[in-house]
Every structure is written in C-alpha cells, then in structure tokens.
Amino acid sequence: MNTIWIMTKNNLKLLWRRKVMIIIALVGMIATTAAVANAFHTLLDKADDAQGFKLGYTVVQGSKYELVIDTLMDELEKEDIVTQKYSSADADKLIESGEQDVFVTFDKDSYSIVGSEKKSVETRVIQYSLFNVERNMNAFMSGGLKSVEVKESELPTTKTPDAENYYCHAFICCFLSISPIFLSVIYYEDRKNRIWQRYKTGKAGSVSVYLGKYLASFITTMVVFPLLGTLAFCLLFDMKPCNLLIYGGLLALAGLGFTSFGILFFILFKQPAVSIGSMFMILWFVSYLGGVYETYIYCSIPETIKRLSPLYYLNRSLIELSVNGKSDYAIPCVIIMIAMTVVFSAVGMIATKVKKEV
C-alpha cells in the first residue's frame, strides 16, 4: 500500500509538473465544445419543441373531416403552426422543396401524412393531433361529443437538451476517455531513462508499478475533466449536470474504465507515438458512435451499432439524467464501466508482469 501510494504521488508530480499539457487539454476541450455547440445550435434548438413549423393540407370534396377541419386548424394556429390550405397539390414536392414541413391529405374517410425527414418530431405532433380528432369524431358519431383538443403535453415526445448542455456532456465524456495520454509522459521517461530496471530489480511487484501509474492517471483525469471541466462548463455554457452524486459516480466509473483501457496502449506498444495513434483511432470511433461529433439523438447510425460504444451509454445516461431526470441507460452504463475496469486492468497487470520493460 505504502509503495503504491509513493509511486502514485511521484507519478502525479511528474504529470502535474507538465502544467502546459494539462492546461492545453482543458482549454482544448472548452474551445472544441464552444465551436461544435455553436455549429449545431440550430439543429438542437429547433428540436427543443415542435413549435413554429409549416403545415399544408388539402381536403377532398365530401370528406368526413370537412366538419372539423376549420376548428382543428384554428387550434393548430394557436400552437404557432402555420397552416395553409391547397385546393390541390403534390405533397412530396412541397415537402421536398421545403415549402411545407408536414403535409396532410384528407380523403373521404381517411387521411395521409407526409413529413420531411428532418421534421420527424413535428410529423408526430400532427399524427397525434389527428389521432385525437379521429377519436373524438368517433365519439360524436356514437353520441357523445367533445371539442377537439390539441394538447402538447400529451405528445409522446421526450425533452431534448439544448446544444450547449448536450455538447458539454459529450465532450467531458470524450476527453475523459482519451485522458490516459497524459501517461505517455511517464512511460516515455521510464523507457528513455530505463527506469524500468529499477522497478524490475525492486521488491515491489508489477502490480504496484501498474497501480502507481493507474491511480496517478485516474486522479489526474478526474481532477481535470469531471471537476475542472464541469466547473468551467457550468460557468461558461450554463451546463446542467444531473444530481452531482450520480454525475460524479458515473464519471468516476468511466474514469476507471477508460484509464485501464488507455494504459494498455502504453504497455503494449513501445513507441509513445504508436500508442497514442492507435488509441486515438479506436477512441475516435468509440466517440463517433457515442454521439460526440453528431448528437446521438439525430444520428442516423442504427441503434445496434451505437450500442457497441461504451461512450454511447455514458453520454446518453448523463444527458437524459440531466434533461429528464432518469435514464434507462444508467444501469447498463455502470455495468459496462465496471466490466471494462476489471477486464482491461487485469490484462494490463499481466502485460506489465510479462513485458521486459515495465
């Protein structure tokens, strides 16, 4: 224990004496987040709620909906939806040209809805409203009448985060995952100065040597990204983390998991450049699937593939917890992070023991 603590302490000194590296990492994260959040502002903000879109429609003569159509449109207008009646129109063309966001064709006994790909939420709003209309009309036929209501709160949509909140979460997770690169400094010095000779001749086993580096990296990661990063984000971008205990707990587990993953690259490859390069490649992919570059909410990648990325679970849990206060992804996330920690640190310890150079 004592040995591990002294090794951790000195490794921390080695890491933190390169302040520049840590400052660059932190500033880099903030700058990237600001840039990306700004670029995607419009995308996410529009999704914030389904207000202010354009609806076009046609009604054929003698449609059963003629009775209620004016009331319905009035109600929709109240919800800031701009409606426009066409005597005849090509729905697909109107949608494609962007003239309308959603188009409804009322036939005699049925209706059809066409929505643009980017307006799936809006399309659902209309679908739900019409479903309500249908229900009320059926009730009217069978004797009881209720006025047509469109209630947004009943809509089966969940809240979505704004761009800043989303990207603050996403980038903290992303940078946390790559932060073991800080360790490259120590592994580089160990090899350049052949320090490993001392570790191998010393009584402390390879497990202590491994843990000394592991803990130093983990502590650094936690201080830089979850702590300082979150603090900066809350002040600068109005980030809204969920319950701090859960937030910190999930990030700590993720820190353990990704640290044990990252260290592997330094143990397995002799050249720091190769270690960093291969680690970046894999983590870029993991981040990509995890919704760091493209929000997972609007990402077209199939769910099954996204689920290959541990960052997807982490991101999604944190963001959903922040916005909705709950997430179905939190428990799987905890399990995955623990599994990563156990598997990768076991491999890391064994590799440290087997390799000639620690």
Place this chain on the structure above:
Amino acid sequence: MNDTVVKLDGLIKKYDNRPVVDGLSLEIKEGEIFGLLGPNGAGKSTTMNMICSLLKPTAGNIEVYGMDIKKDINKIKPLIGYIPQELAIYGNLKAWENVELFTSLYDIKGKELKGAIDEALDFVGLSEKRSSFAKTFSGGMKRRLNIACALGHKPKLLIFDEPTVGIDPQSRNFILEKIKAINKMGTTVIYTSHYMEEVEAICSKVAIMDNGKIVACGTKDELKNMVRKNPDEEVSLEQVFLTLTGKKLRDYVEG
C-alpha cells in the same frame, strides 16, 4: 559458516544463438570488492543484469547468499542494490523524490524512509541539493544520485556497473572513495569497469572477462604473479590483460 555472496555456475546467455556470456563460473565472498574487468561488449553488464534478475539466463545457475535466484528471487531482491550503467533517474523529480521513490520499492516507509533518504543523499554528498530537480544536475551529480537511489534500502550487496563513465577525475575519486567506505561498513561490492586504474585502486579481487568468458580470476597479486617473470618485476593489470588475452584493452575501449 558460508561466506559466499554470489555463486555463478556455468552461466550462459545467448542472443540469437550467439553466446554473450559463455559458461561463466565465479564465486564472490562476503566483504570483497570484486572487480569485473573487461573491454566493451565483454558481457559484463549482461552478467550483472542476470544477477539482479533483469535478464533470464539461457542456462546455468545463480546463487545469491546461498539462495537460488529462480526460487527465492523475492528474498534476494532486497539484499541487492543495483546501480545501472546508464542513468536511471527522473529528471523531473527532485533529488530526494528520486531516492524516495526507488527506496519505497523495498517496502520502506515513514520515519525509516525519511532517514534512509537523508542518509543516502548525505553519503553521495548531495544533501544540499536535495530539493533541486535532477535534470539541473551536472553529469557527476547525476551519477551520484544514480548511486544514492540504490542505497536507501541498505543492501548487503552492491553492484556497480561502470559508475564512473563520463565524469571528471574529482567526481570519479569521490565515487571510488565512497565505494571503499561503504565496503568498510560491511557491504560486499561488485564493480565492473574497463578502467584498469580504478580496479587496481579499489578492488581486492579481480576477474578479467573477454568474449563472455573469464580469462583469469584472483587477487591482484595472484594475477600479476601469473605474468611476472621474476619476483621483483613491476607489472600492471594492463600488462596482465595484454598477456592473457593477447590484446590491448585500449583497442577495445576506443574502437
């Protein structure tokens, strides 16, 4: 009482089937300063690395304090202090932090650790520089720190692998004096070098190594007697080496 500290028996190390250490057998006794002399590439470092378990022998046995290195390595490790040929210190740690780190590898803690750091730094004359970063040190000071890092756990056997390479005569003399002093306190020392004068100055027993083999082994006088033609003839170790190997040591060193 068994006073053998290191016993090598038919030690072989091969790289790609080329023997670098070739059937080495030696005994080093308690309290000796044992000089291992040989030109560049003779296999000195390789032998030392095998004794302190940095390298696995291809064949042969190593016993340290009567214990087999294959079985009792964990009992042997705390008994040995190894000073690597090339500096193994962190430039970005202060002198005392370097000693602290490498001494802690031997499960030494608290007050004992603090005392050990002070003693080791004092011994190599770096007390005043204890809070300076190692990267700011001169070559000689780095060498001394390199030594201090192996002293903290108070080993009974110290292995110096060319500790005086690339430093000025004053620093060299300082180090040689210190080695003599630590030996007087009861530590057995193995000292490898390709400098004849150093070995002649401090070692009680000398082995001459070439091409992975021991060419001759004995006290300085025994070795000199091997080549003396009459009892009054003045001979140096250099001459011994020349006679026994047919080669000048300087040729290797410079070539």
